[in-house]
Amino acid sequence: MHIVCALIVYTADQHTTTPTLPVGWLVMWWLCARRKNEPIGGWLAYYYYQLYLGVIISIGMVAGLNIHSYVPENFSGQSKVFYMFLLSTLPGLLLLFFEVAAASYLLTLKTWDLVVLLRRVLIASALAEAIGLAVDAKYFPDNLALGMLSFVPHLLWIGYFYRSERVKRVFETHDWQPAPKAALA
Amino acid sequence: MSEPMPVEAENKSFAICQSCGAKNPAYAQFCYSCGAQQTQTLAPVSATVAASAAPIYSGVVLQLMVSLFLLAVAVFDACQWATQDASPAKFLRPALIGLAAVGLVIGARRSWAGTFGPSTAGGTSARHKRQIITVTVTIGTLLLCTAILFGWLIGKSRKQLRALDADLAQYSAIGDKISKARNEAGETIADYVRMYESIEPDVVALQSCSSRLIGELGDYDIEFPEYHAQTAKSIANISKTQRRMVLLMKQIGVAKKVKTTESDEQKAAWLADLLPLAQEEDKLDDSTSH
Numbered sequence: 176m177h178i179v180c181a182l183i184v185y186t187a188d189q190h191t192t193t194p195t196l197p198v199g200w201l202v203m204w205w206l207c208a209r210r211k212n213e214p215i216g217g218w219l220a221y222y223y224y225q226l227y228l229g230v231i232i233s234i235g236m237v238a239g240l241n242i243h244s245y246v247p248e249n250f251s252g253q254s255k256v257f258y259m260f261l262l263s264t265l266p267g268l269l270l271l272f273f274e275v276a277a278a279s280y281l282l283t284l285k286t287w288d289l290v291v292l293l294r295r296v297l298i299a300s301a302l303a304e305a306i307g308l309a310v311d312a313k314y315f316p317d318n319l320a321l322g323m324l325s326f327v328p329h330l331l332w333i334g335y336f337y338r339s340e341r342v343k344r345v346f347e348t349h350d351w352q353p354a355p356k357a358a359l360a
Numbered sequence: 361m362s363e364p365m366p367v368e369a370e371n372k373s374f375a376i377c378q379s380c381g382a383k384n385p386a387y388a389q390f391c392y393s394c395g396a397q398q399t400q401t402l403a404p405v406s407a408t409v410a411a412s413a414a415p416i417y418s419g420v421v422l423q424l425m426v427s428l429f430l431l432a433v434a435v436f437d438a439c440q441w442a443t444q445d446a447s448p449a450k451f452l453r454p455a456l457i458g459l460a461a462v463g464l465v466i467g468a469r470r471s472w473a474g475t476f477g478p479s480t481a482g483g484t485s486a487r488h489k490r491q492i493i494t495v496t497v498t499i500g501t502l503l504l505c506t507a508i509l510f511g512w513l514i515g516k517s518r519k520q521l522r523a524l525d526a527d528l529a530q531y532s533a534i535g536d537k538i539s540k541a542r543n544e545a546g547e548t549i550a551d552y553v554r555m556y557e558s559i560e561p562d563v564v565a566l567q568s569c570s571s572r573l574i575g576e577l578g579d580y581d582i583e584f585p586e587y588h589a590q591t592a593k594s595i596a597n598i599s600k601t602q603r604r605m606v607l608l609m610k611q612i613g614v615a616k617k618v619k620t621t622e623s624d625e626q627k628a629a630w631l632a633d634l635l636p637l638a639q640e641e642d643k644l645d646d647s648t649s650h
Contacts, residue, residue: 234506242513243583248521269429276425276499280417283491288418 214351215282219341222332223282230275233268256314263310263318266303267325274300287347294336301329415488420475423468424492427461428500432507434458439511444519517583524576527569534566535601538608549618549626556615563612567605570598600644607641 203224210216215223243249244264250257273296281289304326311318336342344351376382379396437454444450476489538559545555574595581591614633618626 234509238509238513242510243517245510246514246517246521248518248525251525272429272432272503273425276428276495277421279495279499280421280492283495284417284421284488286415286417288416289421292418292422 214341214345217341218335218339219345222335223278225328226275226278230271233271237268259310259314263307263315263322267300267307270296270300270303281346285346285349290336290342290346294333297329297333297336301326301333304329415475415485417475417488417492420468420471421492423464423471424496427464427468428496428503430457430461430464431500432503434461435504436507436511439508440515440518443512443515444522520576520579520583524573524580527573527576531566531569531573531598531601534562534569538562538566549630553615553619556612559608560612563605563608567602567609570602570605573598574602604641604644607637607644611637611641 203221206224207217207221210220213220237245244260247254247257250260274293277289277293277296281293304322308319308322308326311322341351377394377396380394382394434454434457437457438451441450441454476485541555541559541562545551577591577595577598581588581595584591611634614629614637617633618629621629
């Protein structure tokens with residue numbers, strides 16, 4: 176199991192939340208598919224896996240490799256570039272905390288009002304990422320591709336939390352039940 | 361990854377399958393083990409009833425999240441403050457943010473009292489209360505640890521870069537001052553002796569500044585390996601300055617000695633002792649130009 180986790184971490188996307196490289200994605204898919212009959216299974220489990228792994232990877236990346244980008248003294252004489260960099264990256268990172276917190280409360284309490292809260296946080300994150308993309312397009316074009324890798328999954332997760340039958344049954348009506356083995360056979 | 365079709369039912373206790381004896385949730389319409397239909401299945405509840413009966417926690421949860429966030433910002437700022445100059449005047453900002461966080465926590469306590477008041481007492485409420493506390497403590501601890509880590513890393517880096525900037529500015533200013541004094545020295549031995557005496561404190565200061573800079577640039581080189589070529593060049597220039605300062609201190613020593621000798625012997629002493637040092641200093645520039 177540790178090897179699997181290490182593999183996921185190693186191959187996961189290094190930007191913010193969603194592992195995208197094939198091996199990591201396949202392992203995640205396999206883990207989630209195994210749990211598809213559970214209330215927190217399938218794509219919902221995938222959402223939680225990618226969120227928590229994404230946070231660990233984001234913290235590791237910022238602390239280990241990217242911390243100098245957040246030091247204003249490194250931008251001496253280019254304070255505008257520094258503030259644009261912060262505008263591009265910081266809101267998304269800060270909202271990541273709110274997303275993790277809202278998703279964790281939802282996971283334990285399983286009430287519908289927290290789904291509504293999580294949706295709002297996801298929308299706020301997507302807006303922050305959209306602003307970040309606009310800033311990247313003008314000031315940091317090299318970061319644009321990575322920004323898209325974070326922005327597009329956010330849009331997909333917003334759609335998921337609005338449309339998913341599983342989300343509705345697990346968190347609103349609390350009547351999720353897996354299909355029986357005989358019915359699946 | 362396709363979603364399986366769910367079957368509506370209430371989910372609470374367990375029931376034994378009459379066909380195979382397996383343990384299933386009470387709401388199960390079919391046995392999880394053999395697939396036989398279950399007769400004791402509880403009636404499904406409608407979405408409207410379930411949703412309307414559900415407790416509302418988003419208000420208190422949002423307040424807790426914002427309080428934790430502000431607390432983390434205060435801790436981050438305080439860590440930066442502590443790793444930099446730690447002057448009392450600059451503690452005002454993290455203190456104010458921390459106070460705002462405490463204010464929000466007090467507000468969250470009121471919401472908490474409203475959410476988990478006597479009217480809501482019950483098994484589910486008590487369980488949810490414990491769950492909210494557990495999640496808040498877990499996320500809060502991780503967030504504060506992250507804030508401490510980032511505050512410390514950024515504060516340390518800022519302190520290093522500020523020290524490096526200050527020392528580079530001082531290095532440049534003292535270097536210019538010494539060069540100017542040497543260029544403007546008169547033509548007599550007495551003029552040179554005066555010049556050497558006047559620059560001695562600056563030479564000592566530049567030696568000390570150069571030593572600090574070598575260390576600081578070494579740290580910079582480790583943290584920013586992408587600028588290694590430029591950093592290595594700067595370290596080489598400063599090392600050359602250090603060698604020049606050693607020679608200058610020797611020249612100052614000779615100038616002091618010449619000052620105490622008889623005036624008719626000064627020129628001979630100057631040529632014998634100071635000229636070789638000056639030539640050695642010139643070689644430093646020659647080695648650079650090659």
